[in-house]
Amino acid sequence: MAMPEREHLSPDTVEDYFKSGVAAAFQMGTAVESVLEIDPSRQEMRLISPAQGSEPDVAAYERIAVERTSLIGRPGDWYQLTVDATSMHYEAYVLIESIVDQLEGGASFRHAVSESLSGFKDLLSGRRRMSDEKETGLIGELLVLHHALGRLGEDTAVGAWLGPLSEEHDFGFEDFDAEVKTTRSEARVHVIGSESQLQPVPGRPLYLVSVQITLAGAAAEGFTLPALISLIRTGLDRSRRAFDAALERLGWKDADADLYRTKYQLRSTPRTYLVDLAFPAITGPRLDEVVPQRVLVSGVSYRIDVSHLPFVAPPAPLDDYCEDHA
Incomplete structure (x- = not known):
């Protein structure tokens, strides 16, 4: 799937990417190179951007990690920000989109991440739904x-x-x-x-x-x-x-x-x-x-x-909740 430049994805579209089960990557930025990767198998979204300036401090955040890395076929160092998007696919996407918007406005990667994270308290708190x-x-x-x-x-x-x-x-x-x-x-x-x-x-x-x-x-x-x-x-x-x-x-x-x-x-x-x-x-x-x-x-x-096992009429108080008998 390809996404037109700077097109905002709807919640349904984001869900479609995860439901497809196929990893996807596409360019989000126009002024700054910023690549969004969606990894359904790991329930992750990753933002990859040139490693300019100091590294963001995300140690306090349960669902977010940042590493400085090199990429095959891409010169220089890169920052890779990984978001655990489990049960929060769209929220993770909006967070990454916010970071890219900050980068497009001239902010450093560290500042863009810091400013964007401050507006996503739910994501930062590590809220997780039960399985x-x-x-x-x-x-x-x-x-x-x-x-x-x-x-x-x-x-x-x-x-x-x-x-x-x-x-x-x-x-x-x-x-x-x-x-x-x-x-x-x-x-x-x-x-x-x-x-x-x-x-x-x-x-x-x-x-x-x-x-x-x-x-x-x-x-x-x-x-x-x-x-x-x-x-x-x-x-x-x-x-x-x-x-x-x-x-x-x-x-x-x-x-x-x-x-x-x-x-x-x-x-x-x-x-x-x-x-x-x-x-x-x-x-x-x-x-x-x-x-x-x-x-x-x-x-x-x-x-x-137990589909084909004989079932029975249960005693009260379940006698009028379950089927009578096989």
Whole structure:
């Protein structure tokens, strides 16, 4: 892709470069040689400009680095400014564009970088959205929590939410435990992150709750993660502080809400699977039976496709949230 000189890229165009998966480079400056490189594989944007004057001091900035380097086929030394553009593609582009504008106006590279960085507090603070996997998992747990609030009341429902406490299972209801797994795929394929996630507590039934979400686009029923959090908060009074503390433990920050713009909707009605002796779970006791020198095996993680397994009607409060039975 080629960009006409000094044409300002729209947010959609910047996203297209990253989605293409192909590295791109083009000249941004007219009066000063300034090359913008977009590297989708590393989620980086780089600005390359002649190394004139002293090097900018960016040591305090988590997502920005500058090095003095030489380039094949280009005489002299060059400054390479690298921006970690993860989840902030357009913001990174605007920052680099601002630096180039300063250079075009006659500023030194050090001054151009310093002046431009001062106007990008969000980028400098190293704000990062949680990974897609964590966002997806949190959405699934919050959907179940929102339903439980309507059935159990806030004290019981929020108290039953154990996921943020790093307990083995996401919910501990009165008569059973539930492990919520959420996927964006068409099949009900879920990642099990440890050998204990699907290990029932003695005397308590364990159910795997399979939630499928998909992109909503402009659908009226679509929701973002911040919208879902806000919806739950409106129904809380006494448990608001406990809920906020739980979100914080999971990596959520209200100040970063604007980073979560994707809208989702349920792809299908959630299903519930009883984790019994016939369920294909990899657990500690099962590994003990078949793995020699079992003590040396750790960090068990695996994928499971429950699409064609028989599902069951779960007990209350999930009985009217999930499909009845296979």
